[in-house]
Each structure stands twice: as C-alpha cells, then as structure tokens.
Amino acid sequence: xxxxxxxxxxxxxxxxxxxxxxxxxxxxxxxxxxxxxxxxxxxxxxxxxxxxxxxxxxxxxxxxxxxxxxxxxxxxxxxxxxxxxxxxxxxxxxxxxxxxxxxxxxxxxxxxxxxxxxxxxxxxxxxxxxxxxxxxxxxxxxxxxxxxxxxxxxxxxxxxxxxxxxxxxxxxxxxxxxxxxxxxxxxxxxxxxxxxxxxxxxxxxxxxxxxxxxxxxxxxxxxxxxxxxxxxxxxxxxxxxxxxxxxxxxxxxxxxxxxxxxxxxxxxxxxxxxxxxxxxxxxxxxxxxxxxxxxxxxxxxxxxxxxxxxxxxxxxxxxxxxxxxxxxxxxxxxxxxxxxxxxxxxxxxxxxxxxxxxxxxxxxxxxxxxxxxxxxxxxxxxxxxxxxxxxxxxxxxxxxxxxxxxxxxxxxxxxxxxxxxxxxxxxxxxxxxxxxxxxxxxxxxxxxxxxxxxxxxxxxxxxxxxxxxxxxxxxx
DNA sequence: CTAGGGTTAG
Numbered sequence: 001x002x003x004x005x006x007x008x009x010x011x012x013x014x015x016x017x018x019x020x021x022x023x024x025x026x027x028x029x030x031x032x033x034x035x036x037x038x039x040x041x042x043x044x045x046x047x048x049x050x051x052x053x054x055x056x057x058x059x060x061x062x063x064x065x066x067x068x069x070x071x072x073x074x075x076x077x078x079x080x081x082x083x084x085x086x087x088x089x090x091x092x093x094x095x096x097x098x099x100x101x102x103x104x105x106x107x108x109x110x111x112x113x114x115x116x117x118x119x120x121x122x123x124x125x126x127x128x129x130x131x132x133x134x135x136x137x138x139x140x141x142x143x144x145x146x147x148x149x150x151x152x153x154x155x156x157x158x159x160x161x162x163x164x165x166x167x168x169x170x171x172x173x174x175x176x177x178x179x180x181x182x183x184x185x186x187x188x189x190x191x192x193x194x195x196x197x198x199x200x201x202x203x204x205x206x207x208x209x210x211x212x213x214x215x216x217x218x219x220x221x222x223x224x225x226x227x228x229x230x231x232x233x234x235x236x237x238x239x240x241x242x243x244x245x246x247x248x249x250x251x252x253x254x255x256x257x258x259x260x261x262x263x264x265x266x267x268x269x270x271x272x273x274x275x276x277x278x279x280x281x282x283x284x285x286x287x288x289x290x291x292x293x294x295x296x297x298x299x300x301x302x303x304x305x306x307x308x309x310x311x312x313x314x315x316x317x318x319x320x321x322x323x324x325x326x327x328x329x330x331x332x333x334x335x336x337x338x339x340x341x342x343x344x345x346x347x348x349x350x351x352x353x354x355x356x357x358x359x360x361x362x363x364x365x366x367x368x369x370x371x372x373x374x375x376x377x378x379x380x381x382x383x384x385x386x387x388x389x390x391x392x393x394x395x396x397x398x399x400x401x402x403x404x405x406x407x408x409x410x411x412x413x414x415x416x417x418x419x420x421x422x423x424x425x426x427x428x429x430x431x432x433x434x435x436x437x438x439x440x441x442x443x444x445x446x447x448x449x450x451x452x453x454x455x456x457x458x459x460x461x462x463x464x465x466x467x468x469x470x471x472x473x474x475x476x
Numbered sequence: 477c478t479a480g481g482g483t484t485a486g
Contacts, residue, residue, distance in 0.1 A: 062478045093479040125480050132481075164481045194482045229483045267484040294485045301485070329486045390486080 039071040046080075055080065058088045065091070069098035074107075081111075087118075093126045100133035108133035109142045122153070124161050131164040135171035143168045147181075159185070163192040170199025190221050198230030206236035210245040213252075225261050228253050232267035238274040246275055250284075259287070266294045273302025297330040320379075331380050331391045370402040377411075389417045393425055400429025420451050428460035436464040 046064060054060045061084050068077035081087070081095045092115045099108035112130045115122065122130070127150055134143035147165055155161045162185050169178035182188075182196045193216040200209040209231050213223065228249065237246050250268060258264040265288050272281035285291075285299045296319040303312035319326065377395055380386045386395070392415045399408035412418075412426045423446040430439035443461045446453065453461075 059478055066478075088478090090478050095479095097479060123479090128480050160481045162481090167481065189481095191482050196482095198482065224483095226483045232484070234485085263484050265484090270485055292485095296485095298485045327485095 038067070039073060042067045042071060042073075042076075046076075055083060056085060058084065058086065058091055062090050062094050065094050065098065069094070069101065072102070074098050074102050074104070087115075087120070089120065089123055089126065092120050092122070093129050096126060096133065097129035100129050103136070105133045105136060105139040105142065109139075112146075122149070124155055124158050127155060127161050128164050131161075131168045135164075135168045137173050139168070140172035140174060143172055157186065159187055159189055159192065163189070163195055166192065166199065167195045170195065170202070175199055175203045175205070188221075190216075190224055190227070193221055194224075194226045194230050197227060198233075201231050201233045201236035204235045204239060206231075206239055206242050207245065209236055210249065213249065223252065223256065225258055225264055228258055228261075228264045229267055232264070232271045234270060234274045237271040243272075243275040243277055246271055247280070250280075260289065262288065262290050262292060262295065266292070266298055269295060269302060270298040273298065273305060276306070278302055278306040278308060291324070293324055293327055293330065296324055297327070300330060326379070326383060326385075328385050328388050328391060331383075331385055331388075331394065370399075370404050370407075373398045373402055373404075374407075387416055389415070389419055389422065392417075393419070393421045396422060396429065397425045400425065400432070403433065405429060405433045405435060418451075420446075420454055420457070423451055424454060424457040424460065427457060431460045431464045439464050 042064070045067075049055050049060060049064060055064075061080050065077040065080050068074070068080065077095065077098050081091060084091060092111065095111050096108045096115075099105070099111065108130055112122070112126075115126075127146065130146055131143065133139065134146065143165075146168075150156070150161060150165065162181060165181045166178045166185075169175070169181060178196065178199050182192065185192065193212065197209045197212050197216075200206075200212065213227065213231055216223065216227075231249055232246070236242070246268075253259060253261075253264055253268070265284055268284045269281045272278070272284065281299065281302045285295065288295060296315070300312045300315050300319070303309070303315065316326070316330070319330075373395070377386070380391050380395070385391050392411060395411050396408050396415075399405070399411060408426060408429050412422065415422060423442065427439050427442050427446070430436075430442065439461060443453070443457070446457075
C-alpha cells in the first residue's frame, strides 16, 4: 500500500520497490496483502521500469516476471518476456515455470521449444520446470521428448531431474515408465521415494507403495510427513486387504511422532474410513489436538459412508458449534450421509427404530428426514454453497429420497448448472414417486439439452416403462 | 544478484 503512493523515479528506488514487492510476495508477508493490491504495485513499478528503459535488463525483467506470475498474471509476465530482446536462461526458466505453476503445459512447451530453436541451453532447473508442466495426462507426449533431451544432455545422474521425470510419468498416467526411471536411478533421496510411493498410491497400487515404504527404510531413508501423506490416499487404501498395511503405516507414523501432525491424521481418518474401519478413523479423530475443516469433513463423510448417519449429523452440528465453517466437501459428505441413511431406512422398512433415529436428527419426529434435509439445505444456502452442482445434486437426491418431490423439483429448476447426475437424480426421483410421465419428458429434455444418459438413467426410465406401458420403450 | 523435484478431505 505504502508503495503504491510512493514516488518511484530513480533507478535505486526502482530496484528497492521491485525487491520489496517481490519479497512481499515471496516472503513471509505473503497473504497479508490482497493480490489485487500486489498487482497494482507491480504495474506501477512496471511503468517506472519502462520509463527508465530497465525492462531490457534480464535481472530486472526476471524479478518483474516472477512478481507477475505470483499475482497469477502469467500473461503480463509473458508480455515482459516477449519484449525482452536478449533472454538468459533465468528468463526462459521463469517463463516455463510460470506456465507450469498455472497448469498450462502447451504454453510451457511452446516457450521451451522456442528456447531450443534460439540456441538456449536448458539447465537442470529448466528441466525441472518443463517436467513439472508436463506432469499431467496431456503432457505425456512432450514429457517423453524431454526425457530424451535430458538423457542426451548429460542429466542422467541428476537426482532432482530424474525425480522430476519419475513424477512426470506418474502424474501423466504412465506409472510403468515412472517405475522404470526410478529403478534405473543409481542415487535417490527422500523426495524420489515419496514421488514413487505417491505415484503408486494414486494409481491404486497400495500394496506396492507399502513395500516401497518399507524398502526405503531398509535403505536408511527416514519417511517424512510427505511420505505419509503420499501413501495414505483414498485410491491406495480402498482396495480389499488395505487395512492391514494401513495400520502398519499408522504404527510407523506414531513411532515417528507424526500422530501430532494434523495433515497426517486427516489422511489417516480418511483412509481408515475408506478401508472400512470407521472405529479406527474415529479413534484418530478423537485423539487429535487440532482439527481443521478437512478433519471434520473426513470424519463426517467417513461416518456417513459407513452407515453412521446419526453420528455424522451430530458431528456436523458440533463442527459448527466449534466455529469450523463447512465447505463444499463437507456438504457433499452430508449428502452421502443422508443417502446411506435413507437407503438404510428403506432397506429396513418403516420401523419404529428408524423414526426414533430420525427424531434424534431432528427435533420433530413428524417431519423426520425432510426436516433434516431442509436444515442442511438452509445452511448450504447460507454458506452460498447451494449453487455448487455437487451440493445441488445431493439436495435433489435427498429431497427425492425423503419423498418431497416438489422440493426436489424446485431445487432442480433453480440450479444454474446441471450435469448428467443432476438429471438422473431428478428422473429417478420422479420415477420412484410415480411421476412416470414427468420423468419421461425430463428424460427427453435432458437429451435435447445435449446430456447423454448413463446406465442408471436408463434403469430409472425403464422402470417407469414397465408400469406405464410399452409405448415409451419404443421411443427409447 | 534472478529460475527450482514430492504433500492429506471430495
């Protein structure tokens, strides 16, 4: 702020402003200023740089580019970059890194290729940046080319570059190539192990990730919190038989003192729920000293998915009493909680137990589940999360499940964004509530609007057809 | 002087 009003007209002041600005963004002050005011400062400093002609100084230009990138203004950085007549390796690398940070592999590759055409020599940092940009499915074809450049360019024994290669292959879906590079490495560090373990975990190879977790320790490496966060992912732990090694990883984490690490505990809560042990999840959750919205959401979602609807809802209320504000994920978890609860009610029939159950959820036994749904809905609106398509879907589904088809339709009609799940939820809700005609016209409408029905959509609409005659079946 | 590999909920 003070910078914005400051007279910046001498070269030394210019440098000072630029450095202060970049420190503001890079250093510990980050976040204390709104990015809009940082951007404002940056453009003012930029103006002065242009007036003094310092924009052709590669060092100054690089600082300026960094600040723009940190403000999220990659296009402005690109403008500075393009105007720069003589670019050094820092400028090229910064530009590539900027695109990498903002998930723009095609632009990063364009700059990288331009660099090579103009005779620029990428160094290890350039490779780290371009590999980061290519660490996504669309980046694989480019990533392979860069792999060849790296092998020819003499970076075969550079641990960070090779680690970045492993990461690139893992993130772009080619886990086999990732493992190949990993196995070929003569030297590795903790990050290398974390990348490989995380890659296997993300691809659902939990058992393999776990054996690497043991192997790294045999080789003298000490797992850090990232190791635990990498291995304890839902995809790695939801397969049958995962619970055994998850508990083993948990024991290691406790022994190493990571049981006081909130993020590790969050991952444990989630993963225990996913591997079917809600009791272990609850134990971890209860033992936590600090909890954030992720902790609460993980626990609520875990309870919900394991048929502990009542507990999930009371935890949802408790979370808010403790001042933690639910986000989209929390509501999503609640939606699932409601589903499983109501599905369970249906399975069990209307037994007094279920009504008693609902009366705990809601003060009024007569409104039962619907009141509960409305309460969640009200809070979602209050939080401004009802416009989220996932929350909307959950609410449509919940209203249908509680038999309030009019509320479901109201929700459905009011949604600004719908996906195939929205349509299917509404159609099956109508179908199950004997509104076959309405379900069918919605089925036609969804296709007019360009949505392609999925198997569940057909299942719902075919159910309608069996009860209302065959005329519709022919149309389908 | 400047660029920098890995990170939990859905």
